[in-house]
Amino acid sequence: MDTNTLIRQLGAEGEPVRPLARPWARTVAWLAFGAVYVAAVVIMMTPRSDLLLKVSESRYLVEQCAALLTGIAAAGAAFASVIPGMNRRLLLVPLVPLAVWVGSLGQGCLLDWVQFGAGGLSLQPDWLCFPAIALVGAGPAVTIAWMIRRGAPLSPHLTAALGGLAAAGLGNFGLRLFHPQDASLMVLVWQFGSVFILSILAALSGRYVLNWQSVTNRVRARAVVGR
Amino acid sequence: MQKQFPVEQRFAVLMKAAQAGDTSAYVQLLEEITPRLRQAIRRQRMFLDPSDIEDLVQDVLLSLHAVRATYDPERPFMPWLFAIMKNRMADSARRQIRVSAHELQVDDLAVTFSDNPENIDEEAYRDPEALRLAIDRLPQAQRQAIDMLKLRELSLKEASAVSGMSIGALKVSVHRAMATLRKVLKDG
Numbered sequence: 001m002d003t004n005t006l007i008r009q010l011g012a013e014g015e016p017v018r019p020l021a022r023p024w025a026r027t028v029a030w031l032a033f034g035a036v037y038v039a040a041v042v043i044m045m046t047p048r049s050d051l052l053l054k055v056s057e058s059r060y061l062v063e064q065c066a067a068l069l070t071g072i073a074a075a076g077a078a079f080a081s082v083i084p085g086m087n088r089r090l091l092l093v094p095l096v097p098l099a100v101w102v103g104s105l106g107q108g109c110l111l112d113w114v115q116f117g118a119g120g121l122s123l124q125p126d127w128l129c130f131p132a133i134a135l136v137g138a139g140p141a142v143t144i145a146w147m148i149r150r151g152a153p154l155s156p157h158l159t160a161a162l163g164g165l166a167a168a169g170l171g172n173f174g175l176r177l178f179h180p181q182d183a184s185l186m187v188l189v190w191q192f193g194s195v196f197i198l199s200i201l202a203a204l205s206g207r208y209v210l211n212w213q214s215v216t217n218r219v220r221a222r223a224v225v226g227r
Numbered sequence: 228m229q230k231q232f233p234v235e236q237r238f239a240v241l242m243k244a245a246q247a248g249d250t251s252a253y254v255q256l257l258e259e260i261t262p263r264l265r266q267a268i269r270r271q272r273m274f275l276d277p278s279d280i281e282d283l284v285q286d287v288l289l290s291l292h293a294v295r296a297t298y299d300p301e302r303p304f305m306p307w308l309f310a311i312m313k314n315r316m317a318d319s320a321r322r323q324i325r326v327s328a329h330e331l332q333v334d335d336l337a338v339t340f341s342d343n344p345e346n347i348d349e350e351a352y353r354d355p356e357a358l359r360l361a362i363d364r365l366p367q368a369q370r371q372a373i374d375m376l377k378l379r380e381l382s383l384k385e386a387s388a389v390s391g392m393s394i395g396a397l398k399v400s401v402h403r404a405m406a407t408l409r410k411v412l413k414d415g
Contacts, residue, residue: 014249019298085310218293
């Protein structure tokens with residue numbers, strides 16, 4: 001097909017499209033849905049009995065805020081990453097709350113070690129974390145996957161990793177509302193580790209979820225049918 | 228009226244109109260940006276054939292069309308367009324590397340002999356009736372590609388001109404068709 005023919009066919013297909021909302025607006029929309037979903041799962045799983053006590057502890061609050069902000073910033077960065085011409089430095093924003101999150105967990109480990117010695121850093125298996133974070137993050141994950149597919153697949157792996165981090169960050173935030181596990185090392189290994197693994201898995205699936213081939217094949221197929 | 232706008236602003240106005248469903252503005256925009264895309268791609272990929280450059284231009288236009296909702300009318304148009312173009316060029320280069328990593332360039336052999344072991348495998352494919360049936364069962368695009376490129380021995384350019392398929396699509400179709408035929412004939 002020569003280029004002029006293609007232009008005519010694309011022109012004939014140029015039905016109105018609604019421009020995507022700005023990344024921050026899409027983040028708010030995603031968060032609104034995610035908050036409802038996470039709240040529903042937390043209520044279903046029964047919130048932890050000491051929740052009111054925990055929200056007055058600064059360490060718990062810092063870790064929870066950092067997890068939540070990591071999720072929100074990662075979602076914003078994922079939405080920005082599918083807009084051509086967007087400043088790529090925006091994609092680094094999630095690193096700030098992520099550093100605070102890891103830093104506060106690391107500091108917690110250090111304090112436990114100083115206070116209780118080697119016994120303060122005991123590590124027991126906590127296999128609930130991975131499936132629980134995946135369950136709490138499932139709704140936000142599906143939503144963000146659907147939303148980023150409306151954008152341009154400029155960097156599939158990075159976008160998917162950010163989407164995975166957003167969903168898993170929100171999932172971890174929800175998990176700690178019903179799962180009474182606060183030992184810093186346990187949280188760092190089992191919970192943050194699960195978030196990390198889920199983000200890597202999301203990154204690996206990036207090219208399957210987002211790729212130019214499938215995006216342009218749909219247009220190409222319509223163009224051929226319309227000939 | 229339009230002459231008052233610099234090019235960048237005119238493109239933004241045309242794109243905004245295109246998003247609203249103004250097809251003539253859209254065609255005008257595509258026609259105006261196409262030579263710029265072609266020139267920019269040629270400048271950055273001087274080693275490519277004109278047909279490969281044209282394939283890339285078409286890829287960019289298709290991509291632009293598919294993601295035109297991502298253009299924010301409040302933002303400049305050219306950085307948006309060139310971000311798509313650069314991404315498609317990088318994507319195409321990656322694809323090229325992947326394909327060439329699986330391709331084996333072999334010089335034409337002037338003579339083969341009946342006792343040459345390579346010919347023994349070939350014999351397994353020499354059932355014209357089975358081959359004809361296998362070709363008939365291929366999807367239409369693949370059958371057409373095999374017919375033009377392998378049976379009628381047209382060049383890629385000629386086949387593209389005859390069929391209206393891009394050279395890239397022809398290469399993919401014939402590659403897939405050959406793989407299918409090899410499998411079908413081998414399985415018997």
